[in-house]
Amino acid sequence: MSSLPVLVIGAGPAGLRAATDLAELNIPVVLVERRKELGGAPIRWKYHSLAPDFTPTEEVLGPMIKFCKNSSNIEVIEEAVVEGYGGSAGDFSVKIRKINGEVQDRKVAAIIVATGFEHFDATVDPRYSYGKAPNVIGINELEVMISEGKVVGHDGKIPKRVAFIFCVGSRDRSTNPWCCTVCCGVSIKQAIELKQLLNDVQIYMIYMDIRTIGLWEKLYWDSMEKYGINYIRGRVGEVFYTGEKLLVKGEDTLVRGPFEVLFDMVVLAVGIEPGEGTKQVASALKLKVNEFGFLAPKIPNIHFDSGKEGIFLAGTCVAPMSVEESIAEGSAAAMQAAKLVSRTKIIV
Amino acid sequence: MSDEEKGKHIVERKYVDDSRIIEPEKLEIGGIDVSGHWGTLVLPRTIEDFDNSMLKKVKSMPRGKNIEKCWQCGNCTAICPVAHAHPEFNPRYLIHIVKMGYSAEVEKLKDTVYFCSGCGLCSSVCPKGVDPQGVMIAMSIAFKSKKGYR
Amino acid sequence: MMYAIVDPSIFLSLNSIAILILALTIFSVILLFMRIRSWGVEFTPFSILTSTFTKDRFSKRVRILLNVSLRDIFFLRRAGAWCEENFHMYGRGVLMWGFTGLLIFSVIGYLFNTIFGHLSFFNPVNLLIALSQLLVFSGATMLLFRRLSRKNIRNSTDIHTWLLQLTFLLIGLSGFLSYILSLTGYMNFSYGFYIMYISSFVFFLVYYPFSELAFLVWKGSLLTTESLHEELAK
Amino acid sequence: MIEGNAVQLGKDEEIQLSKEDTKLFERLASERKAKLAMGTTEDYLKMLDKMRELEKKGEIIIHHVEEEYKPVGVRTLSGREKKIPTVELWQHKSCGQCGHIPGYISALYWIMAELGIPFVDDTNQTSCTAWNYYGSGASNSVALSAVFLRNMHVAWEKNAYPLIHCGTSYGDYKECRYLVVMNEDIRRRVRSILNKIGRDIVIPEELVHYSEWLHVMRQRIAERKKLDLSDVKAAVHPACHTYKLMAEDYTYDENILGGTRPAPTSSIILALGAKLVDYSTWYDCCGFGFRHILTEREIARSFAYFRKIRPVVKETGADVLVTHDTGCVTTLDKSQIVALAHGYKETIPVISDSQLSALAMGAHPFKVCQLQWHLADWKPFLEKMGIDWQKAQGEYKEYLEMIKKGGKPSFIRSPERTLSPRSEGMHDIKIAG
The missing domain is CATH 3.50.50.60 (FAD/NAD(P)-binding domain)
Structure with missing residues (x-):
């Protein structure tokens, strides 16, 4: 040759x-x-x-x-x-x-x-307090925790209520306008793994659209039907660290009402960047x-x-x-x- | 005090739910009478918690177990003959507020569940097999349940 | 004789049937009560009695109750108003009217029988019973036909719904056939259907507290009680 | 975004900044960008350039922050350096101030007198008329701008730098300045109005809010501190009109809450050695700035209590809520009373940053800070600061008795000015023509 x-x-x-x-x-x-x-x-x-x-x-x-x-x-x-x-x-x-x-x-x-690619650096978007408040992590960091089989907050406590915020650094004019296509599926996959790992954790997915393309749809259905993962349609305006928990301010667009609910952990579905x-x-x-x-x-x-x-x-x-x-x-x-x-x- | 009387001094009264206005008949501050609109308070409408006790109750009913499959497509409401006549009865919305546990909203709307005529059309069009008709039955029982939800 | 005549009165007199049905009715009422209590709810259909039979404005209460139950339920103002097709609504109506008639006329028939001796087949009470049975049969047929003819409704139907509607169909059909056959002289067939009629009714009494009907009875009485309170408040 | 030291603003525009500035600019701009989705920083910087251009053309006079005002540089949200004058200040008062919380202004004067800073308390000042903001109907832009420029001209001819006490005036002036600089038509019409009263367009180089002045003076105030505040937990309510109207022009500091909150007031609390606490509804209005304060008192009152007071007390357990605007102090303080009558338990004293600084510097809580005007219970807070309020109250009563008997009240007087008023700018307030 x-x-x-x-x-x-x-x-x-x-x-x-x-x-x-x-x-x-x-x-x-x-x-x-x-x-x-x-x-x-x-x-x-x-x-x-x-x-x-x-x-x-x-x-x-x-x-x-x-x-x-x-x-x-x-x-x-x-x-x-x-x-x-x-x-x-x-x-x-x-x-x-x-x-x-x-x-x-x-x-x-x-x-x-x-x-x-690189994952979107969520410190750019101050709404989510990423890098400032503890227990606000990206999906990449959660993936590591799941690999190690141990998902805990910064103080070593097991989270009881976890929010996933979709489309962080994607489909957003102030950061990245494109859709990252996989974060929905990956987040849902992680939510299921989290549910399997920590049995009594409550998981809320705050999304604007779920884009589990193709056969990935099964993830979406299973997460609801088998694992009881909750979906809230809406966006998050601010994540505020109260010194103990994370107060997520958002809107549930299906009831047209603002919510301010405390979470133990917030996972940001950070998008894909070149x-x-x-x-x-x-x-x-x-x-x-x-x-x-x-x-x-x-x-x-x-x-x-x-x-x-x-x-x-x-x-x-x-x-x-x-x-x-x-x-x-x-x-x-x-x-x-x-x-x-x-x-x-x-x-x- | 009746609901219409409450907060009648608020200019944009019609945008405020009756349940959010507190206006006692008699209110005194340091011996000074501030009854009426001087002492009116308007509670915020923010949802502050997800209370899943109602959901548990509904799920424990035989035909309510599928409620978690709902993904809010709205097929049920679209075809519901009652919803077309009575906008306050909205099966999709009822399912959502029970699933998420928005207790104030459930409290406001729980009696509308009895509008359901049980025709079963919703269950026939549901793409996820939620069986909304059955869920409505489960809800109407759960709302009256003494152990359930207050 | 070509057919052995199976006269039910050989082993079951009319009185014993009546006693059986009465006992079962009481049993089924208790079952209904227990079933509703198992849901963990405060309200039972019997609450309608306690809210009607109070001294305060008793006659007005009764008047409202009759008015509400007749207008809203019996004449389908509320019970059937939002069925999307008339066919469905009338199916329910016919079944309800037939079944109500059947209950009332059967009791009257039994009383007549005990007081005046055996009634002839062409006695108007017997005719009315037969008509009620026909109505129950047609109502159940309409409902079953609707359910069977549409694939999506068929697929999403619960087994209990099938069973309940089938029971109604059997009650109506066997009762009516038993009557017709006894007119035409096929007494042994008539007796056969009569046994079927009684057994399906017995089955119905034991089964319905566990079916959807229990919910309908509960919800119906709940709404009636609420309308009663509403009317009273006016 | 960054190519060396140039920051790309628009398609073909860029500004030159030092490397450090560029970094800060990018960070802040990106933060802001994400917050507001579409930043207006670009327009703001363009306006400042245009202002200098107009000065060169001789169209307007710029009241520069000269060395004689002893300016101190701060960083604004846009990343630009803003010069805050520290001496020879023309006090632009607030309409509600003297009526509702006189302690706010007297405390500020007292601090200036203590620090030996000359100031001008001019009676020749009009209301900015931006009250209309609260009625959901800002008055017409020419009239608003004319009032703004009239006040600025008065300060200019007195040769004192305007220091604006009122958040609404401050926000309104920033917006009016933008209109006057960017719109020729408004400029022309405003000039004709000003000419009628013998004045001309004088635009201050920087519009300065008094909280920014306290911010730059915080070290000097802290040096004079007489009380130990280390046990005091203070929460801050930044006034909307100071930092949300022309947001780019307000002071931010990377070292204060990570640069994500306005720096003034928070900075003074930190400098005084108190504990600064943050709460979830920090961004929300106090309830005053809604037009509801005029038409919907029920809603304004409820908002102040349920969105501000309650979260602050519940989340932080703070001893005091510090803010820097008339409307905010008034609403937050006075709105607690009805809720308390309803049986709600949470309550917190509300004071301005000038009052807090003055108290820390040993000012009299009643003669200077006038806490008797405040409704929410301030006693526990004073005790925590180590002030014997009963004794002070006794002194105050004696003072009142003394005045009743014909004694002389004491006044806060400005130290001697070093700058003399501009001679060429002296005009009589006569309407010409």
Whole structure:
């Protein structure tokens, strides 16, 4: 095999899948990851399980991580970023800089960008007192607690009444206007896990719309029917820490009445934002960015096509999406890269 | 004092529920008579708690057990022949306030549950199998229950 | 003789049937009371008696009570007003009228029988009983037909509703058939249906406190009592 | 948002700020942005620029906060630095102040006299007429602006910097200033009115509320503190008209409640060493600012009690509620009485920040702070501060007796002024033409 390798940037679900698929086609891969560990968001934030079926994260990502680490076709460069590129499709030259400062120039045939997302930083939105009041946490923090099997407040007390506030940092003009698509499902999944963990906890979901798309709807139904989780349609204006509990001020739009109810814990369904990595790669590879800061595909309906020949996009750097979609997109991008590699081989 | 008499000095009286106005017949502050609108107070309408005791009662009734499946689509109210004639009877709304435990609202509306004619159309259109007709039966019993809800 | 004539009076005299029915009625009233109490509610249909039979404005109370129950319930002002189809409303009405008639005329018939001896088949009381049975049968048929003919209603119907309506149908049908057959001389069939009629009635008495009807009786009397208090307050 | 030190305001506009300022600006702006959804900071900064432009053109006179006023810089919500003058202040009083809670103003004068700060208590001041805010009908913009500029002109010719006591006037003036600067038509019509009374458009560079003055003076006040307030728990009610009208222009401080609440008043409580407590309805109105105080007293009274007094007492167990506006002190104080008669138990004394500071500095609770005007029970609070109120009451009675017998009442007098009134600006108040 003499062809040039394919560069995959980002080792999250999409990147890992792309690298795995290419390696299985006997195409060499250079997998560059900004962090120390492979696995992307699900590993970084220690996702306990994945919606909609409570599949352990390990079961989904484990085999891919193991394969990428062991495959002779894949060269993993951790703690590194791509800084610049030149050349054209089939014959790119890229500059990879490691955190320790070491720079290497590499020749690659194609580039797959799968740099993923960051969770919305809720301190930006002072309504929710995130970062100021204790026991106001994001879904990412709750996920860690669930992974550890121990959900407690800052004082070690088990919460009796928990509110989930949906659409924090999404569908909101003052922060991020887009819908993050997965937070509804993930929050409901966590609510069910919380209910299983702490039997007599009362859970209230404060939502504006429930968007459990596709087969995820089952989560929504089960949460109500089997677990007695309550849903309040409305928005929250302020979370106030009384020194003991959290006073959530909101409106139940179905009764058209304001409520001020005390909770022990407030979980914010923080949305998906294009992360630092995505911003960095956009400037390094001179990719087009849309009005929301995500990488813009040439045609919005065809995610993998970056508009630049030989550079393909996959996963949440293009738009918010679930792990299953990211994996599918990784495969799709790998297929495009494989097509390009096989074509260049014939020409050569 | 009758409900109409209470708080009659409030200019926008019609926007205030009768139950929120407190105006005793006789009120004195340090020997000075402040009866009438000088001593009127208007309670806030904020919902301050979720009281699930009513929900438990309704769920314990044979045909009320499905109340938790409700997702407030409004199909029941849309098809209910009674609701079309009597807006104060709204099965969807009754289910919601009982589920969430808005006690003041339940107190205000609990007698409307007897408007239900038991025709069963709501149960036939419910997409989640809540059986609103059965829930209405469960509620009408629960509202009169001595152990239930005050 | 082609058919063995099974005359119920061989093992069950009319008097013993009456005693059985009366005993069962009392039993079923007690059952109804217990059932309603099991819901944990204060109000029972018997509260209607205590709120009517007080010295204070007694005659007015009775007048209002009759007025309310006749207008609101018997003439379907409230009981049937919001059924969305007339068919449904009249189904309920016919069943109720028939059943009320059946109860009243059966008692009258029994009294006549005891006082004047065996009544002929064409006696107006017997005719009225038969007519009531026909009404019960038609009412139950209408209701069952409505339930069966519409898929969504059929699917969301409780087993108890089926059972109750079926019982009504059986009471009406067997009673009426027993009467018709005795006219045409098929006495053994008539007796057969008569046994069926009595048994389904017995079943009804024991069963109804556990059915939806108990709720309807409770709710009906609750609303009547409330209207009574309302009218009195005016 | 940030590119170096430039802050992007609009599409093609940016302002240059130091790096530190930029950071603060972004943080505050984003907080504000999320709070109000659509911030107006941009418009506010544009207005300030336009004001300087008009000055350069000679259209208006700006009453600058010169060095002679010994200004101190504070940070406003927009991230901009605001200069608060500390001496030579022209006292812009509040209409309800003297009638309802005279202690509020006398305490402020007393503090200034104690600190040796010259001030002008001018009788030549009119009402700002923004009372209309409470009647849901602000008067016409030209008339409001004319009254505003007339008062500002009087201060200017006296060569004293206006210090506004009234929250409503303060908010109204900020809005009027915006109208006068941004709208040429209003400016023209206001000028013709002002010319008739021999005046011209003088706009203060900064509109300053007295609570902001107390905020910047808090260290000097704390140095003079005579009482130990460490046992006192104080809650703050910020007055809506001071910090919700042109919200960008009010003082915020990162070190005071994380910069999420207005800094003045909270800051003075902290500086005096008292415990500052926060409560859930801090943002709510006191009940006065609704037009209900004029038309719906029942609702105003109930709101004050159920939304403010009760939550404060129940959630925090505070000893005193401190605020900085006439309407707020009056409503919060007087509205408790009916509820108490109804059998509700929660009650709390309500005083202004100037009264609290003066008490801490050893002012007489009745002669200076005039607590006899307050209805809610202040005795436990005074005891907690270590004031012997019975003795003070005795002294006050003696003082009254003395006046009844023809004795001379004592006055608070301003220390000698160092600035002389502007000669060229002296006008007689005669309506010309």
